[in-house]
Amino acid sequence: MIQPARCGIYSSLCGQEPRVRRGTPVSTDRYADRMRCVVVGGGLAGLASAVWLSEAGQQVTLLERRGSLGGRTISMPLAAVDDVPDNGQHVFASGYQHLMRYLDSVGTREHVAFPGHMTIRLPGGDSRRSAFGGVAGLRAALGDLPDVTGLDRLRTARAQVTLIRQALRQPDWLDDVTADEWFRRIGMPQTARDALWDGIVIGLTGDKPDISSAKVPADLLVTGIRRARETKTPISIGYPTVDLDTLFITGAEKTFADSGVEIRHRAVVSSIDVVDGAVAGVTLADGGHVPADAVICAVPVWNVRGLLDQVPGHDRIYAACDTLTPVPIVSVNLYLDRSIGMSDWGEILHGGEGVLEQVWDRQRMHGRDSSENHLYSTTVSAAYELTTKSNAEIIDEQMAMLRRYYPRAADAQVIHGHVVRMPKSTFAQRPGTAGIRPDQRTAVRGLALAGDWTRTDWTTTMEGACQSASRAVDVIVEYAKSR
Ligand SMILES: Cc1cc2nc3c(=O)[nH]c(=O)nc-3n(C[C@H](O)[C@H](O)[C@H](O)COP(=O)(O)OP(=O)(O)OC[C@H]3O[C@@H](n4cnc5c(N)ncnc54)[C@H](O)[C@@H]3O)c2cc1C
Structure with missing residues (x-):
């Protein structure tokens, strides 16, 4: 049974109108369309859905199977060093408009910085600051990339022009080939791939160029260019200046408390229930039933x-579950006894040999006090090989890597090492999968899907999660008006 403790609907039954978020227009028939809405899953897609449904005047219950909210974007308290590191670095692209809207809704937008540059670090310590716009961007466009010399520069410049052209006017074979094959077809030199393009594919798609469909990075480039044109700002990468819980959860919980959204932790949904073509509620793994007029x-x-067995056409949705396979990310929080001399907030290590290796300077990013220790976080994306190793092996490997790239790390001692394995971080979108991601609208009245895997302009990202939430909420609000 849902406890009405903080539910706005109950306060309105007691003669008190629920509190409305600032900026939301209030009208006398505002609550005429009010429905009991259930959101299943408390990751970014579920959080944004709950916040925006509530802003739209709906009564919302959020069901999360774990003991806390956040899904794949969480902080992890670490008693050994009295710190709260994240489960992995999450970077923002300048085109993340729905994620920014979510941060506006929960009041934490100020905690994201876009410095406009990152650095590519070479073995031995040399570095090159890179940027998408300005002189650095122009140099890169002309093929001037680290370790790309002689004729390869010309070949790189030519291949990059073809790449952008084919991304904008896509040949019909683009989803038949991997990004690796695409690069070979357009003559992208291996040196330019090592310096930039393989890393971009892994960073954008979450997976290796020889796994990911060429259409995925192509679509993302188009989305990035379109957003840059719309907003008249160059593409850039940003980062949270606070931990992920503060950025995504604390503000949301306050918003939920203010607007009467009910949160139920450890509520595992086992099926979404459909009666006469309309959603009727959800059944929980413990046998309980939560009635609802609408479900996201x-x-x-x-x-x-298993959740959508009663939904007509669920076989097509389940096909996406089989096709979009999980990709691991391994992150390591290294508390060191000294600075390793990074020159930027985030540095991409040149020559990752099929994986994308990045180092994050938490002192610069979070304004962290380094009197006790220096925190460097490393991320290895598409870390298939790393997940099978022990924590000690992973820490040793990551320290050896830092010593290869940062001379000042040579004698650094590890005060504490914290390995975070996320075997299911993102999903791979292989060739032939264009169009497999389902729409937010379903065949069932009052039921919408959300999540980074549903169809959006983005791939497996925080923005994909929030864009899907925005579309799912639109479906439900439209349904509320039609009833
Ligand atoms: C280490 C790492 C680094 C990343 N880096 C980036 C990055 O730099 N930039 C970027 O944009 N993205 C990044 N991502 C991807 C991004 O985190 C995800 O795409 C996004 O958070 C997905 O949000 P979601 O709400 O769709 O899913 P999730 O966050 O997975 O949330 C789903 C929720 O549903 C709950 N749930 C599942 N089943 C049930 C059930 N039966 N009943 C009730 N609840 C249920 C889960 O417990 C979970 O809380 C990264 C991910 C990881 C792990």
């Missing part, structure tokens, strides 16, 4: 199977 199902792709 915002669980990740690997948890969908």
